[in-house]
Amino acid sequence: MxxxxxxxxxxxxxxxxxxxxxxxxxxxxxxxxxxxxxxxxxxxxxxxxxxxxxxxxxxxxxxxxxxxxxxxxxxxxxxxxxxxxxxxxxxxxxxxxxxxxxxxxxxxxxxxxxxxxxxxxxxxxxxxxxxxxxxxxxxxxxxxxxxxxxxxxxxxxxxxxxxxxxxxxxxxxxxxxxxxxxxxxxxxxxxxxxxxxxxxxxxxxxxxxxxxxxxxxxxxxxxxxxxxxxxxxxxxxxxxxDQAADRARPFRMPVQWVNRPNLDFRGFSGLIATGTVKPGDAIRVLPSGKTSTISRIVTLDGDLDEAVAGQSVTLCFADEIDCSRGDVIAIADSPPQAADQFEATIVWMADEEMLPGRSYWLKIGTQTVSASVQAPKYQVNVNTMEHLAAKTLDLNAIGVANLSTDKPVVFEPYADNRALGGFILIDKISNATVAAGMLHFSLRRAQNVHWQPTDIGREHHAALKNQQPAVLWFTGLSGAGKSTIANLVEKKLARMNRHTFLLDGDNVRHGLNRDLGFTDADRVENIRRVGEVAKLMTDAGLIVITAFISPFRSERDMVRQMMRPGEFVEIFIDTPLAEAEARDVKGLYKKARAGELKNFTGIDSPYEAPENPEIRIDTTGMSAEEAAEAIVARLIP
The missing domain is CATH 3.40.50.300 (P-loop containing nucleotide triphosphate hydrolases)
Structure with missing residues (x-):
């Protein structure tokens, strides 16, 4: 059987x-x-x-x-x-x-x-x-x-x-x-x-x-x-x-990539941060504010009838509107804010302490902008939860500070949206991540202060003076000869009927920057203020000549970014430390060696020489007059 x-x-x-x-x-x-x-x-x-x-x-x-x-x-x-x-x-x-x-x-x-x-x-x-x-x-x-x-x-x-x-x-x-x-x-x-x-x-x-x-x-x-x-x-x-909570919030998707494989397809790819989206939904692209509707939700496995928080998708619009990496696609009737000044909690993650006023890259979601952090409002003692006074933040310190960006950032408070509220700060020179942070809210002045349009612009000012505005940025050690050469350059340009203005480091500290000392943080703020003044002067059509030690590459690059392409001319007065110290016209090196002058560049504070200056002058091989002649010849052939 x-x-x-x-x-x-x-x-x-x-x-x-x-x-x-x-x-x-x-x-x-x-x-x-x-x-x-x-x-x-x-x-x-x-x-x-x-x-x-x-x-x-x-x-x-x-x-x-x-x-x-x-x-x-x-x-x-x-x-x-x-x-x-x-x-x-x-x-x-x-x-x-x-x-x-x-x-x-x-x-x-x-x-x-x-x-x-x-x-x-x-x-x-x-x-x-x-x-x-x-x-x-x-x-x-x-x-x-x-x-x-x-x-x-x-x-x-x-x-x-x-x-x-x-x-x-x-x-x-x-x-x-x-x-x-x-x-x-x-x-x-x-x-x-x-x-x-x-x-x-x-x-x-x-x-x-x-x-x-x-x-x-x-x-x-x-x-x-x-x-x-x-x-x-x-x-x-x-x-x-919290996945259910994320799906219940209004729709947000930072755009990571514009998907354009051929002329017949254009979509916008990214990870949905919060909310849900369906074909036919009305959306708004920020920060531009342009609106459209969703025509398709495309994935590798085919089109979807609905997409939710946590999914990576490509969205297609019914209308041809501008949208690029860094933009945020949001539900049309409940969009996030955009601002350029914020309060934030910052966790400092670099061995070097934070320098208030220094320009860093701020990355939030898929957006990358230039940002500077002000001196902390306070630092948090994690043992007692006390709020301690602080001028800066060092490694692993946690503090609250205001920060500003060079253009509006689409954001939501970190408590509501990690993707649009959490950020990192990146050093512009080393490309190292130096801090992580959480945005609290935008500052009121970010919403209340607007650019006032004027009828007479910088082009008109420059045309009246028959010249191209520029910033001639002299940098080098104390005693290198920056002020002497800058003064000779201005005299030569004046004889050529050029409209100029000379901003000298010592002179500026008698007025505009009289409240600043010589710590690294104060040096950063010193250059930031001078850069803003120089920018206003180029808007007036002037050729601005500056003579500052300006020891840090980051701050010189910050001023360069303020100007229009080609307007910033970095002039490195390259004098060896021994030579500059031998001159010591003001007796500053002697005081610094004796310990009577702290934070002196070249002695107990670093100088970061330019890597690719537009003009380099070796003063060991020429006089100040010859140096000025060479600079003017390079500027006005």
């Missing part, structure tokens, strides 16, 4: 393919949670993530073998597997037993997909932690049960709240080292709750865990019968994230 079963013993290729398709479909439609682990040094962040990867079976056999071998080599207190080695990839991290860089890892469970960022605990790497937190939906803040709440616990909690993370897990780790004492756990939670309420964290989940032993990581632990809450992975699988 033959056995008959409903299921074949061996599945056909078709059935196997169906199983794979079913699995991929389920996997594709799982929700995604991005979270970070943070806290102080050696609180067990990397070990916890390694344990999550191990318990979720997200380690390949060859990785596991390598991990076991590395664990034996490192030899951590008899532990069979050192889970931290799964995450600490840098050699320096393994040598020191700490996390330096941000390590991103992916893992999945039956209910959800996860991307976790292991962020460093050392204070000097706070900037790395900010990077990891900027895209996170949840933060797991670890505390060593033996040490309790530390400075970095407070700092990271404050930064998480500042960066808009509203789901906080307080993971009290290493409970096995305190005998799973409930009193220790309760004391830490009570201390943290008092601090959290001060900074605005109204809700958090506290879990007693051991990354080493696996207690309360993937399931309840027999060692903590007094804890009745969820395990860590249970909470991560079920916590609600």
């Amino acid at each position: 033959t056995d008959v079963t409903d299921e074949p013993i061996y599945k056909t290729d078709a059935l196997i393919a169906e199983d794979i398709d079913r699995y991929l479909d389920v996997h594709q439609h799982k929700s995604m949670l991005r979270f970070i682990t943070c806290g102080s040094v050696d609180d067990g962040k990397s070990t916890l993530i390694g344990r999550l990867l191990y318990d979720s079976k997200m380690i390949f056999e060859d990785q596991l073998a390598a991990l076991e071998a590395d664990s034996k080599r490192v030899g951590t207190q008899g532990q069979e597997i050192d889970f931290a080695l799964l995450v600490d990839g840098l050699a320096a991290e393994r040598e020191q037993g700490i996390t330096i860089d941000v390590a991103y890892r992916f893992f999945t469970t039956e209910k959800r997909k996860f991307i976790v960022a292991d962020t460093p605990g050392h204070e000097q790497y706070t900037r790395n932690m900010v990077t990891g937190a900027s895209t996170a939906d949840l933060a797991v803040i670890l505390v060593d049960a033996r040490k309790g709440i530390l400075t970095q616990t407070r700092r990271h909690s404050y930064l998480c709240h500042l960066l808009g993370i509203r789901n906080i897990v307080l993971a009290v780790n290493k409970m096995d080292l305190v005998g799973y004492d409930q009193a220790v756990f309760n004391r830490i939670v009570m201390t943290y709750r008092a601090f959290a309420s001060e900074i605005g964290i109204t809700h958090f989940l506290a879990i007693p865990i051991s990354g080493f032993k696996g207690d309360n990581i993937t399931g309840p632990s027999d060692n903590t019968p007094w804890y009745k809450g969820p395990s860590l992975i249970e909470h991560l699988e079920t916590v609600e994230v």
Whole structure:
């Protein structure tokens, strides 16, 4: 008699393919949670993530073998597997037993997909932690049960709240080292709750865990019968994230790329930041304010009837209107604002302190503009939450300051929209990211002060004088001969009936800039003011001659950007320091060497020589008269 079963013993290729398709479909439609682990040094962040990867079976056999071998080599207190080695990839991290860089890892469970960022605990790497937190939906803040709440616990909690993370897990780790004492756990939670309420964290989940032993990581632990809450992975699988809230907000999409593969197609590609959009919706392009309607929503898999926050799409318009990278497409009847002056919280991330008034690149969404930051209103002490007076910000400092941009920026407060409220500052010379920030609101003067049109413009002023406006920017060390040569150049131009005005560094400090000293920040502001005056004078049609040390390339470049192309002429009076010091007409070098004159360029303050000046004059090989003659000959052949 033959056995008959409903299921074949061996599945056909078709059935196997169906199983794979079913699995991929389920996997594709799982929700995604991005979270970070943070806290102080050696609180067990990397070990916890390694344990999550191990318990979720997200380690390949060859990785596991390598991990076991590395664990034996490192030899951590008899532990069979050192889970931290799964995450600490840098050699320096393994040598020191700490996390330096941000390590991103992916893992999945039956209910959800996860991307976790292991962020460093050392204070000097706070900037790395900010990077990891900027895209996170949840933060797991670890505390060593033996040490309790530390400075970095407070700092990271404050930064998480500042960066808009509203789901906080307080993971009290290493409970096995305190005998799973409930009193220790309760004391830490009570201390943290008092601090959290001060900074605005109204809700958090506290879990007693051991990354080493696996207690309360993937399931309840027999060692903590007094804890009745969820395990860590249970909470991560079920916590609600802000995706629904993002979809409920008005539609916004920063344009990342104008998609023009041929003459028959033109679309605008980007990631939808908030809201939903459908064909037929009325939209507005900002900052221009032009309006149209959506004709198509195009993706690689075909057109969509609707697109939501978190999706990358290409939008086509019913009308031919200007739209380019950096613009923001928004729902027509509820657009965001555009302004050029703001209040913002700034986290300084560079080793060199912030220089108020210096021009940086500000990148917000897909927009990049030139921006300058004013002196901070105050700096935040993350331990006491006090507002401290500050003239600048140094590495890892957090402060509130006003900033201005060279053109309007489309924005929303960071509390409402991360994509249009969060920004970074980039040094124009080194191209390094120096700060991250969150916009609060635009300043009233940004909306109330407008350009007043005039009937007589700069072209008319220049035509009356029969000359092309220009700025002749003399730069070099003190004693190089800038003022002497600039004065001779002006005399020669005057004899040629050119209309000029000489702005000399010393003379300007008697009036316009008499309130400024010689710190780096004051030097930046000195040049910014002179640049603005020079710009007004070129609008009047003048040839402006300036003689300033102007030691920083960034500020000279800032003035260049103020002018029209070709109007800024950088003239480097190249005199070696020894030669300039030997002249020492004013006796300044002698005072600086004696310590009587601080922040003197060339002695205890740097001079950044021009890299590509329009004119370079070597004063060791010619007299001041010859130098002036050579400059005029270059300007007026």
